[in-house]
Amino acid sequence: MSTIIDQFTQMDTNGGSQLTAKDFKPDNDVRWCLGCGAYSVLYPVQKFMPDLGVPKEKIAFVSGIGCSGRFPYYMETYGFHGIHGRPIAIASGLKVSRPDLSVWVVTGDGDNMSIGGNHFIHGCRRNVDLNVLMFNNEIYSLTKGQYSPTSKQGQVTKTSPLGVLETPFNPVHMAIASGAPFVARGYDKDRFHIQYLIERAARHKGFSFVELLTNCLIFNDEAFDDFTKKDVRDDNTVNLEHGKPLVFGKEHDKGIILDGFKLKAVTLGDEYSINDLLVHDETDSTLAYILAGMDDDPELPHPVGVFLALDKKPYDERVTDQIAYAKEVQGEGTLEELLLGDDHWEVN
Amino acid sequence: MSTIIDQFTQMDTNGGSQLTAKDFKPDNDVRWCLGCGAYSVLYPVQKFMPDLGVPKEKIAFVSGIGCSGRFPYYMETYGFHGIHGRPIAIASGLKVSRPDLSVWVVTGDGDNMSIGGNHFIHGCRRNVDLNVLMFNNEIYSLTKGQYSPTSKQGQVTKTSPLGVLETPFNPVHMAIASGAPFVARGYDKDRFHIQYLIERAARHKGFSFVELLTNCLIFNDEAFDDFTKKDVRDDNTVNLEHGKPLVFGKEHDKGIILDGFKLKAVTLGDEYSINDLLVHDETDSTLAYILAGMDDDPELPHPVGVFLALDKKPYDERVTDQIAYAKEVQGEGTLEELLLGDDHWEVN
Amino acid sequence: MIFFGRWTQITSIMELTKTKISELTVRFAGDSGDGMQLVGKKFSDALASTGIDLITFPDFPSEIRAPEGTLYGVSAYQLRLGSKDISTHGDEIDLLVAMNASSLKVNLPNLKKGGIIIANLDGFDKRNLKLAEYEQSPIDTDELADFKVIALDMVGEARAKLKEHGFPPKTLKKSKNFLALGIVYWLIDLNMSSTVNWLEKKFRKNEEALKANTSVLQLGWEYAEQQNIVETQFEVGNKHFEPGNYRNIAGNQAVAIGLVAASRKAELPLFLGSYPITPATEILQYISSYKKYGVKHLQAEDEIAGITSAIGASYGGYLSVTTTSGPGLSLKTEALGLAVMTELPLIVVDVMRAGPSTGMPTKPEQSDLNQALFGRHGEAPMPVIAASSPSDCFDMTIEAARLALKYMTPVLLLTDGYIGQSTEPWKIPSPAELPSLVKNLEVDKENFQPYMRDPETLVRPWVFPGMKGLEHRIGGLEKQDGSGKVSYDAANHQKMTDIRQRKIQGIQNDIPDATVTGPESGELLIVGWGSTKGAITTAMDRLTEEGYDVAHLHLKHMNPFPKNLGNVLANYRNILLPEMNTGQLKMVLQAQYLRDIIGFNKVQGQPFKASEIENKVKEILVGEEVMS
Amino acid sequence: MIFFGRWTQITSIMELTKTKISELTVRFAGDSGDGMQLVGKKFSDALASTGIDLITFPDFPSEIRAPEGTLYGVSAYQLRLGSKDISTHGDEIDLLVAMNASSLKVNLPNLKKGGIIIANLDGFDKRNLKLAEYEQSPIDTDELADFKVIALDMVGEARAKLKEHGFPPKTLKKSKNFLALGIVYWLIDLNMSSTVNWLEKKFRKNEEALKANTSVLQLGWEYAEQQNIVETQFEVGNKHFEPGNYRNIAGNQAVAIGLVAASRKAELPLFLGSYPITPATEILQYISSYKKYGVKHLQAEDEIAGITSAIGASYGGYLSVTTTSGPGLSLKTEALGLAVMTELPLIVVDVMRAGPSTGMPTKPEQSDLNQALFGRHGEAPMPVIAASSPSDCFDMTIEAARLALKYMTPVLLLTDGYIGQSTEPWKIPSPAELPSLVKNLEVDKENFQPYMRDPETLVRPWVFPGMKGLEHRIGGLEKQDGSGKVSYDAANHQKMTDIRQRKIQGIQNDIPDATVTGPESGELLIVGWGSTKGAITTAMDRLTEEGYDVAHLHLKHMNPFPKNLGNVLANYRNILLPEMNTGQLKMVLQAQYLRDIIGFNKVQGQPFKASEIENKVKEILVGEEVMS
């Protein structure tokens, strides 16, 4: 059914290729604190947008509540600043109804994993073609510093003066276990890499989840410094690249091997060569899960990059297909037919 | 602080050991359909209760809404029939406030994984010492047959006349990824095994999640027949036992081996002996995750038994400890001190 | 033993005669497994298609399949049929089919003195009697002396019959409901062909089942005829139906169809985001079967995702809907505020059930009105409307869509479990007759601002992603008048609050005046809303016949009220307001019009009986209580 | 250039003199990073501890740390101080500290003609002027001609001073707020020792910082003295405080302390289930720091888990609480119904903010009253009470606990972001003075039924797991009277609905009568509720002084209302109801008492000014509009 929507949206629309990052900056101030990790996502996104090849009126950013939730105000596209925890649900309705749009979700660790946890896991499972950027600063920032579901056990915050009692979620684990076909992670101190991940997420058809470690300098400063600062980064992170062995270290002298289903960090040299190393396979969800487990092992570097990229038909396409199928098999339904139903009778 | 609660609950309480299953049956009818899989959980629970060694006034069953939600009415203990999706949250409040109780949660695949999904994952993570029995019949039964988050892709239900479009959750995967320390699975056609799992769950300190495959003969009959019926059961399931190799098959002639991090079914004989088989380790959460993945592979049997049993201090104990610590370090707080605060002044 | 209360003519004994009746209440009752819903439905289809008016009322137990024979396991299907306008499913039963002892026991209190009982003896064995808590079979005692009892062993009779045809006995148990139905058909001398046709369709591929069922149905008829079970058959005249196409329709189905109709008339695609909940689930089920109509739906993980996904689709330019019942409405309240703030069109259907909390999920009530009107934090006004009958659900759904689209606002449509599941014959409109629906899609691109407004209606434009050059941001924070930018300005907040309120209040100018049935002024006005309409109408008919000075005003718009409402109320000395709650509309009317209103409140999970309202009116007017 | 509005005495020019004042409104304004909240707080502590009465009002931007110098980034701390009862934070500013151009611009409209401005020149440089959208510095133009301006380069002054002491310059920027504070101290000739003491405590381990800060504070004083910045210092007399212990307290803190106090007096442990939300988060934060008092809390995954975990703990025998603000209250509505149905004690605190939807989270409003009273599906009545000042939050928290425990019911306590964050001196009660709280723990074990009731109060017993022999099941389904078993019985549902309503209504007999300040009958009664009390009281003082015939009734119990309320209302010709909403209490009062009420509605995210109420009263009484 060609609808009014087509009529109103298909007028003089052209590709977005002549645009530049500047076209995506609206004329209002960015109101994050100077130095907030959120900028490190905003700029790469603005930069990448022209390459997306989608006209900006066909792009929508949906967010929840939190510092991260302000993101849509900083993008000169369509934007919807939803309520706390619900951006994935809102965006799902938008994308299912409007598969022609490029729909992005911006959320926080509290927004997405605390109040929004149910929509998150169902989003992963349902696989609507959304690009979800989760700003994980391991704290509730907008409400000024309470612990979040990703805060560390023992962390002192305004609501845990003697330390957090819970163990944190591993967002990558959750996404994989819930069925997300695309799962990645980056951190604010490497904007270049973030831009790569954003591009990958955008190109992936289906639910793409990108965890972005963004420092909140006010309420949880230096949360990721032990592995994201320039000087320690190479030794304490490993970048996952499809088809490539897991090498890390300043001197590229370390790597990860697989021992049964356990990961071990080794030094390249006499005992181990690059050929012994685990080779990353983005299409294996069990491997992705195992790799994400490195976070919990102090002996292992923190994994970043694309954990998983599975081909899986998105829900919104399935909906379209099912409708097409029904029309084909049952015939296109007319209103008259529906009104009359099977059991009507006539009075003359 | 010894409270009024102690005063009212510590009177003439004795152990539960002289009790029998009959003592746990209240005098009202069970109102499930005859032949419902739910009975296969009810009876083992009633049977096990005397062995729990807890007086029945110290036992509480909390449930949500669904056919399964009626469970507390069938137990002569304390019982709370909550609202849809919230039993874990209610039970968490109960157990955190009353660590002296044995608190059980009865929930359904809809109650726990659809509307209650957020409380489920946070329950796993928070690790309050609850015993959660999830009746998974892969359908919403009480509302008469709509698909649930565990319904199979393509399944025809009242709300999916042309087939479900989503892929189902794997509840065991979800529980493990969310941090549950104890995760198990049983099915209605083996009540003896269910009783074992219930006992294990009860004895485990911390959040224990038991997925129970219970057939709904009205709205989703035979959902599990292909691997739980007597004649196919041995070939199509494998029972996980700690420290034991993964053998299955009517003739105990098949087994599971680990190839890297992949599982494979093999026939014991010339090529493989029992010593080649994967030995189950309940304390390894990565292994547990890998094992749960067998569900997705048609070549592999469905795993049942205890996937994971990790030692992890429950949240409710941590709360108690933190309070004790605060009292020790800061001194026991008096009301007077709190009222006066740090900055008061006196007017004469 | 037989006393035909309202029947107009009794002919001589011994010879089979016919009694013309204008109304009759029939109730099929048995176990959940006895197929009472099915025969009830088939019977009402047959009636309706021969031009008899009716209202049906399915009445299930809350258990899916309660243990056989229990009192709480009784499932019933009631209908009132007649040759004149029927507006309720009937207060008292004239004809009761009781498939077992429990179903007799549960329904006896509502059986009219002199009514007929068709009892299945098979269901009065020892076990059944015990479960029904009878010491002795009531059929053998004089407990039923006041009624005409037709008792037979349906299974035995059917067995004998089927044996003739050489059918295996396992088909037996399942078809005894058709035997009962055959008897009922004979009693009102109604052609069974519509039911036979249906059986033929259903068992197209199973000749044996077809033959078994049709012959058992036939057997019922024959049995009744040959045993001379009553001296007189009933004859129901036809109602004068206007020419046109008709069908039996339940409220939930009417909502579903109405949604599609509205979307077609608005030339907008339809989106439903919903989570199952009794008694609203059927709407979701119908919609999910409308794939060939191009309808999209999302069975959400919970009610919050139901409404927020619908808001997302509305933002995307769809006619968007979410459906639920009480507990679900509670969960949607936060998101309703978002829809108010973003001023997006949205239809929210609440099929009310008995509360509070889980309450009595299968029973109707009107106790969500407060929640609908006031159940949101902050100042979040939105239109609230209510449907008054199964078929009115169709009209009010279209009205909900009209208001939502025209005024860029969420609209709450209230129905309840009673009209949601009851059926009545409905004159099917042709698509062309249905009103076209206005949308706010035209914008002045040059001066575009997301919160620019039509100076009259105060409505903002609907601008959705894909519209070039109109990119903008909206959300739940307070926004600057016009620009829609986030604003914490004090005066602006006042202004926006006022605008949001005036916009909704202004709908007064766009809804029909309240009209009254009966005298335009006088002693007593009955004000009703929602599903009480049938009972009030029936009561009104009787009262008017008896010469009482009563008028009836049925409200469909609860926010805003019709403009003339205050004036109408002022014309009556007394105002009586029957509600299935403790007085929710009463409070709002009192607050708004400072009129003292007599509340008549029934909170029993049961619709009003016409007689209850009748008596209440008499009590007020005559000043003395009249026994019901 | 100086005009001292209300000051009683001006002495001769040239020589430093003192002016006695009875009230003064001071506002510290600057960037979020300028430490205005800190100096405001320290100043008010010093004032209060020397016996000066005051109310404070912190007023932050909604951004965590908005870009420096912007208009929307201004953070302010206002206080009204005086030698008589102070009940609001002041309408117009007498003394404004403006640390930069934006803070001047934003606050100038509220500065009283003749008021004093202490401006930090450093914050009026080019960049700052531009951000504040000034073409030219207002200090150099005649824009400020109506005010007394004291402008100095605080950073420069401080630098010079610190150099003397040999301190490194990096301590500079951070301590300029103390320089401003020193000037203010001098202006009212107030002893700085309490602030110096605090600095000493704070910098116990950092001598350098201590010295730097104290000497900058001192510098402010000296600067003011030596520069002769004004001809006359202010002298604030002391208010007569009753003997006792006092502290400055904010409403949120008072709630937190009140909860612990209630739990101690009830001899019950305390449980809080909550999810952070502005402006209620502080209650959760305070409670989470009360571990040594044995308090348990669960920071839940969402508001629903917050309330349901609290219900679980209540079922377990704890005094249980959940705290939130508007959007969170919306999410809790379903579970509130469960608490009503299970009849368990529960305190729900809603610190109201401006809505709808996300609205203006940092701004106060009174627009959740409807939601509190009516925002649940089904018939789910519960007590609703409201606190009227920061310290009243303590009393009303104890009242909430009293009602919850005595009547086995959830209780909704409404406060708002204004009184939640404002402070006032509070006379600290001794634990012994506080009321003991009744619980329903005694049961007749022999005849125990979970829904057996006290015949008078209709309250059921509180029986929690662990009590031997009393095992039973409760839940959200309708229950049989007495036994508490699930029941779908029609008459029973009516009965239980009535009981639940009568139980709550019966609380009327257990709450104080409504009392009036002012004449017991007459022309005009101002009815208020919640945080409007301060403004109404101040307005009343002025009006009474001026001889107007006005009375004031402040409601604390909104459901049920005090028994005598109808009678009281009947004693006045006009009733004026100022509310920070569009008329929510007005509606309820009109519905209940059929009285026409004059609503005075401010929905601006700002508390009422006393002058607004004053003028409104005059408008009504004199019949002519008076300019504000």
Ligand SMILES: Cc1ncc(C[n+]2csc(CCOP(=O)(O)OP(=O)(O)O)c2C)c(N)n1
């Ligand atoms: C229903 C509701 N509950 C609570 C809040 C308060 N709230 C706003 S943001 C937030 C947490 C944000 O944390 P996160 O998602 O991590 O975002 P961040 O500010 O850290 O980017 C909370 C609790 C709200 N706005 N709405």
Ligand SMILES: Cc1ncc(C[n+]2csc(CCOP(=O)(O)OP(=O)(O)O)c2C)c(N)n1
């Ligand atoms: C808030 C709310 N939403 C929806 C419902 C309706 N409802 C009751 S049970 C149920 C699904 C139950 O499914 P499941 O948990 O799998 O239980 P089962 O009946 O299959 O045991 C639903 C949707 C409800 N009672 N409350």
Ligand code: SF4
């Ligand atoms: S408070 Fe933290 S997360 Fe928020 S804008 Fe500032 S630095 Fe960023």
Ligand code: SF4
């Ligand atoms: S409907 Fe299904 S799940 Fe429910 S009681 Fe019957 S068989 Fe069991």
Ligand SMILES: [Mg+2]
């Ligand atoms: Mg965060």
Ligand SMILES: [Mg+2]
């Ligand atoms: Mg189920």
